[in-house]
Amino acid sequence: MNRILILDFGSQVTQLIGRRLRELNVYCEIYPYDKVPALDDSVKGVILSGSPCSVRDANAPQVDLSLFKGKLPLLGICYGAQYLAHRCGGRVEGSIAREYGRAMLYVVRPDSPLMQGVSPHSQVWMSHGDTISALPDGAEVIASTQDVANAAFQIAGEQTYAVQFHPEVFHTDEGSKILANFALGICGLAGDWTPDSFIETTVAALRAQIGADKVILGLSGGVDSTVAGVLLNKAIGHQLTCIFVNNGLLRKNEFEDVLESYRDMGLNVIGADASKEFLSELAGVTDPEQKRKIIGRLFVETFDKYAKQIENARWLAQGTIYPDVIESAGIPGIASKIKSHHNVGGLPEQMNLKIVEPLRMLFKDEVRRVGRALGIKEELVGRHPFPGPSLAVRILGDITEEKLRVLREADDIFIRGLRNYDCTGMGFPSASDPRVLATNLYDAIWQAGVILLPVRSVGVMGDERTYECPVALRAVVSTDAMTADWFHFPYDFLADVSNEIINKVRGVNRVVYDISSKPPATIEWE
Amino acid sequence: MERITTPALAQKFIEEQIKELRAQIGDKKVLLALSGGVDSSVVAALLIKAVGKQLFSVHVNHGLLRKGEPEQVVRVFRDELKANLIYVDAVDRFLDKLAGVADPEQKRKIIGAEFIRVFEEEARKLEGISFLAQGTIYPDIVESGPVKSHHNVGGLPEDLKFELVEPIKLLFKDEVRVVGKELGLPDNMVYRQPFPGPGLGVRCTGAITRDRLEALRESDAILREEFAKNGLEGKVWQYFTIVPDYKSTGVKDNKRSWDWPVIIRAVNTRDAMTATIEEIPYALLHHITKRIVTEVPGVNRVLYDLTPKPTGTIEWE
Numbered sequence: 001m002n003r004i005l006i007l008d009f010g011s012q013v014t015q016l017i018g019r020r021l022r023e024l025n026v027y028c029e030i031y032p033y034d035k036v037p038a039l040d041d042s043v044k045g046v047i048l049s050g051s052p053c054s055v056r057d058a059n060a061p062q063v064d065l066s067l068f069k070g071k072l073p074l075l076g077i078c079y080g081a082q083y084l085a086h087r088c089g090g091r092v093e094g095s096i097a098r099e100y101g102r103a104m105l106y107v108v109r110p111d112s113p114l115m116q117g118v119s120p121h122s123q124v125w126m127s128h129g130d131t132i133s134a135l136p137d138g139a140e141v142i143a144s145t146q147d148v149a150n151a152a153f154q155i156a157g158e159q160t161y162a163v164q165f166h167p168e169v170f171h172t173d174e175g176s177k178i179l180a181n182f183a184l185g186i187c188g189l190a191g192d193w194t195p196d197s198f199i200e201t202t203v204a205a206l207r208a209q210i211g212a213d214k215v216i217l218g219l220s221g222g223v224d225s226t227v228a229g230v231l232l233n234k235a236i237g238h239q240l241t242c243i244f245v246n247n248g249l250l251r252k253n254e255f256e257d258v259l260e261s262y263r264d265m266g267l268n269v270i271g272a273d274a275s276k277e278f279l280s281e282l283a284g285v286t287d288p289e290q291k292r293k294i295i296g297r298l299f300v301e302t303f304d305k306y307a308k309q310i311e312n313a314r315w316l317a318q319g320t321i322y323p324d325v326i327e328s329a330g331i332p333g334i335a336s337k338i339k340s341h342h343n344v345g346g347l348p349e350q351m352n353l354k355i356v357e358p359l360r361m362l363f364k365d366e367v368r369r370v371g372r373a374l375g376i377k378e379e380l381v382g383r384h385p386f387p388g389p390s391l392a393v394r395i396l397g398d399i400t401e402e403k404l405r406v407l408r409e410a411d412d413i414f415i416r417g418l419r420n421y422d423c424t425g426m427g428f429p430s431a432s433d434p435r436v437l438a439t440n441l442y443d444a445i446w447q448a449g450v451i452l453l454p455v456r457s458v459g460v461m462g463d464e465r466t467y468e469c470p471v472a473l474r475a476v477v478s479t480d481a482m483t484a485d486w487f488h489f490p491y492d493f494l495a496d497v498s499n500e501i502i503n504k505v506r507g508v509n510r511v512v513y514d515i516s517s518k519p520p521a522t523i524e525w526e
Numbered sequence: 527m528e529r530i531t532t533p534a535l536a537q538k539f540i541e542e543q544i545k546e547l548r549a550q551i552g553d554k555k556v557l558l559a560l561s562g563g564v565d566s567s568v569v570a571a572l573l574i575k576a577v578g579k580q581l582f583s584v585h586v587n588h589g590l591l592r593k594g595e596p597e598q599v600v601r602v603f604r605d606e607l608k609a610n611l612i613y614v615d616a617v618d619r620f621l622d623k624l625a626g627v628a629d630p631e632q633k634r635k636i637i638g639a640e641f642i643r644v645f646e647e648e649a650r651k652l653e654g655i656s657f658l659a660q661g662t663i664y665p666d667i668v669e670s671g672p673v674k675s676h677h678n679v680g681g682l683p684e685d686l687k688f689e690l691v692e693p694i695k696l697l698f699k700d701e702v703r704v705v706g707k708e709l710g711l712p713d714n715m716v717y718r719q720p721f722p723g724p725g726l727g728v729r730c731t732g733a734i735t736r737d738r739l740e741a742l743r744e745s746d747a748i749l750r751e752e753f754a755k756n757g758l759e760g761k762v763w764q765y766f767t768i769v770p771d772y773k774s775t776g777v778k779d780n781k782r783s784w785d786w787p788v789i790i791r792a793v794n795t796r797d798a799m800t801a802t803i804e805e806i807p808y809a810l811l812h813h814i815t816k817r818i819v820t821e822v823p824g825v826n827r828v829l830y831d832l833t834p835k836p837t838g839t840i841e842w843e
Contacts, residue, residue, distance in 0.1 A: 288775070397772070453770065454772050455732065455770045455771065455772060457731070457842040457843065458630065458838075458839050458841065458842065458843055459833075459836065459837050459838045459839055460836045460837060460838075460839055461837050462836075466837070467630075470833075472829055473832075488808045491805045494832050495803075495832070495834075498832040498833060499834075502833065502837045502838075503837075509833075509837050509838060510831065510833040510837070510838040510842075511831075511832045511833055512789055512829040512830060512831045512832060513829060513830045513832055514827065514828075514829050515790075515811050515815050515828050515829065515830050516776075516787075516815060516826070516827040516828050516829075517812075517815070518776075518777065519776065519777040519778065520777060520778050520783065520819050520820075520826045521774075521776045521777075521819070521826050521827040521828075522774075522776055522777060524775075525774035525775060525827075526774065526775055
């Protein structure tokens with residue numbers, strides 16, 4: 001597979017470079033700057049990312065440019081551009097003209113391969129304190145902003161380009177055009193990394209890897225495990241056994257509905273109903289950490305019990321996706337994030353299974369595109385993320401059957417309301433496919449749910465005084481779940497849905513809407 | 527009775543009341559519990575007009591008042607209106623009594639009973655009081671049926687036999703405001719939001735603690751400041767915050783936090799019997815949320831109450 005390598009110097013938006021390229025149907029991989037892989041023939045170009053560091057710092061991250069500069073097409077972005085200038089005879093200085101946010105870009109050399117078809121004036125997104133005061137040897141300016149003359153340059157006789165701004169962020173109007181010029185024009189990639197080509201090559205690869213072995217997969221009802229299951233089913237059919245655990249904490253009718261969908265798609269699936277065990281062990285437990293631990297342990301036990309019944313299983317499949325896999329760049333003074341894998345932990349060692357992760361090179365939106373190409377219905381492909389401990393983290397305090405009933409009813413009204421609200425023409429981008437606008441509120445939202453609060457409040461129904469529970473509605477937009485903003489509902493939707501919940505759900509007399517961003521709040525409450 | 531909607535009707539009401547109050551009170555002394563809310567302030571102003579220094583106003587600071595409120599009551603009534611004002615600092619006394627009490631009715635009863643006790647002590651210090659004035663308004667009488675028990679109806683011991691003076695008991699809130707305006711009370715008093723007798727006590731839900739009460743007072747002050755700055759003061763009937771007794775997770779400085787939420791309540795009504803929520807512009811809600819989570823210690827989340835009355839009451843407890 002022909003590819004572009006993205007070397008990460010620790011910028012928060014490095015992953016976006018990868019996602020923009022993938023949207024152009026260009027395959028790419030992200031590596032930390034200090035772990036450059038072998039540059040074989042499949043590598044058609046290299047991109048150097050931004051960084052929180054300054055090239056003038058003593059311990060600034062370094063890379064051996066001689067590996068690829070002058071040999072392969074090269075694009076430096078922000079820190080990457082400054083690094084090229086700094087190392088190749090130019091000069092980088094701390095600047096008075098710091099630029100953060102929007103700036104207007106003027107193309108100086110419309111004939112440059114990087115600027116082909118880019119409009120003469122366009123908005124770009126800047127985020128830099130340092131500025132390139134002198135270009136590197138052999139370089140010429142190809143675009144400028146009002147404050148920064150050397151906003152983009154190219155080096156004569158090489159396929160080396162650099163931009164001070166961030167073409168990968170949404171606010172750079174011509175960003176995708178510039179990245180396309182680099183990837184498709186300069187690197188000469190075909191743009192043939194499509195869901196269909198991914199499915200074709202992955203199915204072949206899975207068959208070669210697995211042979212006649214048996215594979216076990218835990219299905220959760222979520223997008224990732226569903227797409228992994230359908231893909232494996234296409235590759236190896238009933239050598240795959242799926243286990244779908246009912247922890248008793250799923251949404252209203254979810255276990256039955258999703259199990260039926262899986263069977264309709266021809267998956268060999270075992271419905272493992274352990275709801276009684278989960279609820280009896282959770283009785284009276286109020287501490288959130290304790291709740292999570294019990295659920296995690298029981299999940300492994302249940303999965304284990306059913307998995308053991310599958311004789312001669314050799315592989316455990318997981319719905320791991322690329323953001324779980326990308327190693328973050330170790331930047332001096334900045335602690336790298338430690339990823340805790342929410343996928344089935346601990347099982348392979350006990351069961352002596354090998355791991356197969358067919359989606360490990362895909363971003364979330366690509367998983368959805370692949371799912372759609374596989375013919376999986378929109379209800380499953382466009383599904384919001386759902387926490388592993390399920391509704392347990394949305395019932396603050398201890399869990400009872402009655403509280404679950406109340407929460408399920410309220411949640412069902414909220415989610416159905418989202419799906420049924422036509423928001424065509426309201427300008428909300430789709431959360432499952434950022435290239436289009438959403439037609440219903442469910443698709444405009446990243447994640448949504450109802451939380452049952454552990455207090456009671458006074459109300460009046462008819463002439464009676466009530467003393468019942470409030471519920472909170474939570475709905476956020478996000479691109480990566482690391483940060484999230486609460487969704488700006490039309491007020492008529494909030495009025496209707498809160499009214500319906502109060503009128504129809506026995507035990508609820510009040511509805512509040514969570515208007516907190518992450519940080520400082522989190523998407524889920526526990 | 528015709529609803530008081532114009533200055534002329536208010537003037538007529540005031541003249542009638544002054545006549546009636548003078549006839550009822552004569553040269554005797556009147557005692558009034560002055561909370562600083564519109565109702566008791568209007569009663570005080572009526573009585574000051576009718577019987578002047580024969581009125582003795584007692585302001586009890588029970589620790590459950592809004593930020594800056596006790597100070598303002600002293601400034602307006604003692605300094606500006608030159609009334610006989612008795613200020614009682616009973617903060618510790620109330621909060622100690624309330625420690626660990628989670629049941630709303632119990633809390634109301636304690637606050638009500640303690641209030642009567644403090645008030646009684648002050649009453650006994652004064653000699654020759656014959657009348658007790660109260661800011662009872664019409665919805666109080668209607669609502670004290672099955673829904674809530676209002677503390678300002680009755681409760682003093684048998685031996686303190688006062689005759690009641692309730693000059694505005696047949697008025698709705700909007701009428702009280704028209705009368706207050708006509709009495710020459712300052713706008714910030716006339717249009718002051720209604721405030722429950724148990725004060726912030728019913729908004730610090732469950733068992734009251736001093737730190738959570740402080741988070742409530744601060745978040746409420748931020749909300750009021752932002753509403754005033756953004757033209758919502760006087761437009762929105764009643765707005766305040768609630769800090770419930772539970773916590774949820776959040777992230778602060780890359781670390782997990784475990785803090786309280788703040789609930790914003792903002793409702794519109796003509797008469798307090800029914801209410802709908804204010805559709806606050808989202809840009810302003812963002813700004814208020816940001817200020818609350820950054821400025822108020824112990825808070826990591828903000829919620830907006832969507833519930834109309836009915837089915838929710840305006841207050842949470």
